[in-house]
Amino acid sequence: MEAALAPEAPAVGARERLVAFVEGVTVGFSLRRRRENALLYVRGLVEQGGRKSLQPTLFRLEETPARYESVQQFLADSPWDPAVLIRACAERVAPEIGVTAWVVDDTGVKKDGQHSPGVKRQWSGTLGKVDNCQIAVSVHAVGARGTLPLGWALYLPEEWCDDLERRRKAKIPDELCFRTKPQLAAALAGEAAGWEIPTAPVLADAAYGDSAAFRTGLDEDGFEYLVAVGPQTGIFGPETSFTVPARTGATGRPRTVARPDRRQEPVRALAERLPAEAWLDLPCRTTPAGEDVTSRFAFVRVVASHPVLRDHLPPRWEWLIIEWPQGEEAPSDYWLSNLGEEESCERLARLARLRWTVELDYRQLKGELGLDHYEGRSYLGFHHHTALVTCAHAFLTEERLCPPAPRPA
Numbered sequence: 001m002e003a004a005l006a007p008e009a010p011a012v013g014a015r016e017r018l019v020a021f022v023e024g025v026t027v028g029f030s031l032r033r034r035r036e037n038a039l040l041y042v043r044g045l046v047e048q049g050g051r052k053s054l055q056p057t058l059f060r061l062e063e064t065p066a067r068y069e070s071v072q073q074f075l076a077d078s079p080w081d082p083a084v085l086i087r088a089c090a091e092r093v094a095p096e097i098g099v100t101a102w103v104v105d106d107t108g109v110k111k112d113g114q115h116s117p118g119v120k121r122q123w124s125g126t127l128g129k130v131d132n133c134q135i136a137v138s139v140h141a142v143g144a145r146g147t148l149p150l151g152w153a154l155y156l157p158e159e160w161c162d163d164l165e166r167r168r169k170a171k172i173p174d175e176l177c178f179r180t181k182p183q184l185a186a187a188l189a190g191e192a193a194g195w196e197i198p199t200a201p202v203l204a205d206a207a208y209g210d211s212a213a214f215r216t217g218l219d220e221d222g223f224e225y226l227v228a229v230g231p232q233t234g235i236f237g238p239e240t241s242f243t244v245p246a247r248t249g250a251t252g253r254p255r256t257v258a259r260p261d262r263r264q265e266p267v268r269a270l271a272e273r274l275p276a277e278a279w280l281d282l283p284c285r286t287t288p289a290g291e292d293v294t295s296r297f298a299f300v301r302v303v304a305s306h307p308v309l310r311d312h313l314p315p316r317w318e319w320l321i322i323e324w325p326q327g328e329e330a331p332s333d334y335w336l337s338n339l340g341e342e343e344s345c346e347r348l349a350r351l352a353r354l355r356w357t358v359e360l361d362y363r364q365l366k367g368e369l370g371l372d373h374y375e376g377r378s379y380l381g382f383h384h385h386t387a388l389v390t391c392a393h394a395f396l397t398e399e400r401l402c403p404p405a406p407r408p409a
Helices: 009-025 032-046 054-060 065-076 082-096 164-169 181-192 212-220 267-273 305-309 345-352 357-367 379-401
Strands: 099-110 120-124 129-143 146-154 202-204 225-229 234-236 280-286 292-304 317-323 333-337
Touching: 009 032, 009 082, 009 379, 032 054, 032 065, 032 379, 054 065, 065 379, 082 129, 082 146, 082 181, 082 379, 099 120, 099 181, 099 357, 129 181, 129 357, 129 379, 146 181, 146 357, 146 379, 181 212, 212 225, 212 305, 225 345, 234 267, 234 305, 267 292, 267 317, 267 333, 280 345, 292 305, 292 345, 317 345, 333 345, 357 379
Parallel strands: 099 202, 202 225
Antiparallel strands: 099 129, 120 129, 129 146, 225 333, 234 292, 280 292, 292 317, 317 333
């Protein structure tokens, strides 16, 4: 992402392009005042300045108290759908970035107090510890020429979902019930799949990949995926045969689910028994300087055991990808993928190592655009803020992809 726009005279052309961009993606807003407030808010996010919360932003833009009240209502209470804005940005920008994957992840937003929706002491990978924070789940399109958020969902812990008084103060819709982070991510991906944007394999870390329901749901919904799993994830190796047991007795119900001919094993145990020739040195990412970084991988066709043994689903063969860097005592990472059996090993390795790009995305969204600066206590306001941050991010991506023609000397 390029640096935020400076408010000096040289940025006038960029500001005109920002106006045109926001007008284009807010055409679905029915009220002119909403479009005006969206433009003002996005302008405040994009232009340089300090904290991007509402009051200091409008102070820097020299807006009136009346406009502050209008924008505050637009953020916290106005009934516009944030997905409409994110979709418009995605359909405009995603085709331009050469999408290669959709990445699922979440980020922590540190908070003081107990009144912001979803806040509690909980683990945040972003903060690297248990702290008082909100957790936002998101899906991002990642491409050769940029990234783009495709949706945001605030995670509501069960204690929030069960507290009616707290919910009403935070303006959480009555119909919302508790959903896990994998469930939130799957819903976001499912919504984006209905848009006119390129789809791609879904990538996720083990917090999502360890959920058998998440993997099964993605497969049933037609998504390709490549997700990290933990070393104790149970699988049946390539030697396994599955057969439907014969009916016992003349009146017994016919069996329909195939059963394995051996016990499950953890993925680490399978990795440790692979022969030397199973391991390949492959490029898995390319540095900004254009140099390939290689590592040692193995690729094995397996069946995840949980869906077969616990969910009584038919066995489904997929890739187990293992990274075991040369000289290390144990494998560093494991992934499961439903990509086709004919898929190249190099593409699988590169997809496995592509998920990290979302961490850079979060740093840019927070550091430049104030993703974590929303100070309101409205559930809808939080999602309005993330949609407007996405709009600002999309504009800067478009600016980088389509720079204006240089002025004549």
